[in-house]
Amino acid sequence: EIYPTAKEGSKAVAAEIAALIREKQAANQRCILGLATGSTPKYLYAELVRLHKEEGLSFKNVITFNLDEYYPLEPDALQSYHRFMKEQLFNHIDIPEGQYFIPDGTLPKDKMKAYCEQYDQHIESVGGIDLQVLGIGNNGHIGFNEPGSSINSHTRLVTLDNSTRLANGYDFSNMSQVPRLAISMGIGTILKAKKIVLLAWGSHKAKIVARSVEGSSSEHVPASLLQQHPNTKFVIEESAALEL
Ligand code: GLP
Numbered sequence: 001e002i003y004p005t006a007k008e009g010s011k012a013v014a015a016e017i018a019a020l021i022r023e024k025q026a027a028n029q030r031c032i033l034g035l036a037t038g039s040t041p042k043y044l045y046a047e048l049v050r051l052h053k054e055e056g057l058s059f060k061n062v063i064t065f066n067l068d069e070y071y072p073l074e075p076d077a078l079q080s081y082h083r084f085m086k087e088q089l090f091n092h093i094d095i096p097e098g099q100y101f102i103p104d105g106t107l108p109k110d111k112m113k114a115y116c117e118q119y120d121q122h123i124e125s126v127g128g129i130d131l132q133v134l135g136i137g138n139n140g141h142i143g144f145n146e147p148g149s150s151i152n153s154h155t156r157l158v159t160l161d162n163s164t165r166l167a168n169g170y171d172f173s174n175m176s177q178v179p180r181l182a183i184s185m186g187i188g189t190i191l192k193a194k195k196i197v198l199l200a201w202g203s204h205k206a207k208i209v210a211r212s213v214e215g216s217s218s219e220h221v222p223a224s225l226l227q228q229h230p231n232t233k234f235v236i237e238e239s240a241a242l243e244l
Pocket of ligand 1: 037040138142
């Protein structure tokens with residue numbers, strides 16, 4: 001789906017999420033959302049906050065799981081995705097404490113394997129993700145699944161590409177401060193979602209969007225693996241569609 005602006009694309013996705021939440025409410029069910037960070041979903045979260053404040057959209061039946069977090073990183077660090085999610089969304093809506101989950105960047109390394117397995121089991125135990133929101137990195141990464149990530153990968157500790165550390169470096173005071181590791185849901189975890197919506201804005205994303213949608217589906221470009229999912233769409237801005 002191609003929209004003239006990021007704002008219009010974000011509004012359409014927010015409306016879709018709101019409809020899903022309300023449909024689940026009407027059926028007395030929980031709505032399980034997979035959420036992303038980065039600059040891309042900011043408008044989407046702003047619109048969800050607006051729908052909550054102005055149109056009474058409630059998140060009481062919503063459970064969310066975030067894709068990733070830097071490792072190691074304290075949740076209150078400026079660059080932390082915990083902080084980002086609270087500031088952009090959770091502090092402004094009525095989602096109950098204890099219904100949103102973000103990978104914990106503070107656990108010791110020897111606890112990570114078991115913790116990551118539990119993260120995936122937790123998602124399954126609540127019935128799996130109904131709708132997963134994704135952004136896309138310049139190298140095609142989704143979450144922090146860098147090129148080469150297996151289609152069967154689960155939540156795990158990953159090594160960040162240098163290109164990703166450079167791209168995300170603006171958040172940190174200098175490159176040496178950018179963590180070399182992160183916790184990320186796997187591609188296999190993401191592909192289990194019932195529905196996936198990838199967002200991309202701006203001409204700098206045009207090339208990787210085209211490669212992901214029209215190129216062969218390969219682990220070299222993690223987002224191209226979404227071609228193998230039965231219910232995925234890309235919601236992009238006109239400028240991100242220039243290479244299609
Ligand atoms: C980060 C996040 C990804 C995100 C990507 C794109 O690396 N881990 O989930 O999709 O960056 O970032 P942006 O939305 O700022 O372009």
